[in-house]
Amino acid sequence: MTQTDLTLISHHLCPYVQRAAIALAEKEVPFDRRYIDLSNKPTWFTAMSPLGKVPVLQVGDATDPLFESSAILEYIEDTAGRPLHPTDAIQRARHRGWIEFGSTVLNTIGGFYSAKDTDTYEAQQAKLRGLMERLEAELDARGAGPYFDGDRFSLVDTVFAPVFRYFNTFEQGGDLYLLTGLPHIAAWRMELAKRPSVQGAVHDDFAERLQVFMCARQSVLGERFRRMTPPPA
Numbered sequence: 593m594t595q596t597d598l599t600l601i602s603h604h605l606c607p608y609v610q611r612a613a614i615a616l617a618e619k620e621v622p623f624d625r626r627y628i629d630l631s632n633k634p635t636w637f638t639a640m641s642p643l644g645k646v647p648v649l650q651v652g653d654a655t656d657p658l659f660e661s662s663a664i665l666e667y668i669e670d671t672a673g674r675p676l677h678p679t680d681a682i683q684r685a686r687h688r689g690w691i692e693f694g695s696t697v698l699n700t701i702g703g704f705y706s707a708k709d710t711d712t713y714e715a716q717q718a719k720l721r722g723l724m725e726r727l728e729a730e731l732d733a734r735g736a737g738p739y740f741d742g743d744r745f746s747l748v749d750t751v752f753a754p755v756f757r758y759f760n761t762f763e764q765g766g767d768l769y770l771l772t773g774l775p776h777i778a779a780w781r782m783e784l785a786k787r788p789s790v791q792g793a794v795h796d797d798f799a800e801r802l803q804v805f806m807c808a809r810q811s812v813l814g815e816r817f818r819r820m821t822p823p824p825a
């Protein structure tokens with residue numbers, strides 16, 4: 593890859609975009625970012641993104657940009673130095689499985705913050721808790737930290753750092769038990785939050801933006817955030 597060849601089409605809150613931004617930063621690959629409003633998608637964007645989703649990665653002058661974060665991660669891995677995937681095929685396949693697990697977690701998070709009634713909210717919260725317990729068991733079986741793969745930062749870390757970033761905001765929303773009593777996840781989450789690539793994957797105003805997004809949800813969690821947020825003076 594040569595400098596300035598890459599443009600990551602982004603949205604300020606998107607966890608899938610953050611994966612790619614973290615991987616590029618870890619590999620010290622310079623890239624530009626172009627932000628779009630997903631509630632008012634520009635026509636140039638819908639023309640280039642087959643599913644109408646971010647991230648999209650524009651590579652040089654290619655007229656056919658890359659879409660889907662896992663494909664983008666694989667491209668970054670294949671073309672830039674400092675490997676973030678294990679070299680061993682079976683370990684690599686396992687990491688891919690956990691990347692997919694991370695996407696299921698994100699879908700469940702979406703169901704959780706969008707739940708419109710208490711029963712659905714509780715069910716989504718329980719499902720999310722179950723996934724976190726399964727992840728905790730995996731970390732326990734693996735033994736060494738501080739990252740998913742011991743002291744090696746990997747693509748799996750690029751996937752879970754944005755997942756854990758959500759929890760910083762969710763925890764302000766009240767009586768959550770999503771991560772209570774899960775020490776391996778707690779330690780991993782803390783290490784990821786310290787990582788410059790993770791910190792730099794979002795703007796400084798990420799938490800405020802997520803707060804505004806939550807307050808605008810017509811959902812159980814949205815209602816909680818509206819109650820917590822004082823009205824403008």
Ligand SMILES: N[C@@H](CCC(=O)N[C@@H](CS)C(=O)NCC(=O)O)C(=O)O
Nearest residue numbers: 606607608644645646647660661662
């Ligand atoms: N499977 C996709 C998911 C990406 C995704 O869901 N992006 C969201 C923002 S976080 C999006 O663009 N949503 C717009 C839409 O669905 O219309 C990936 O891994 O890239």
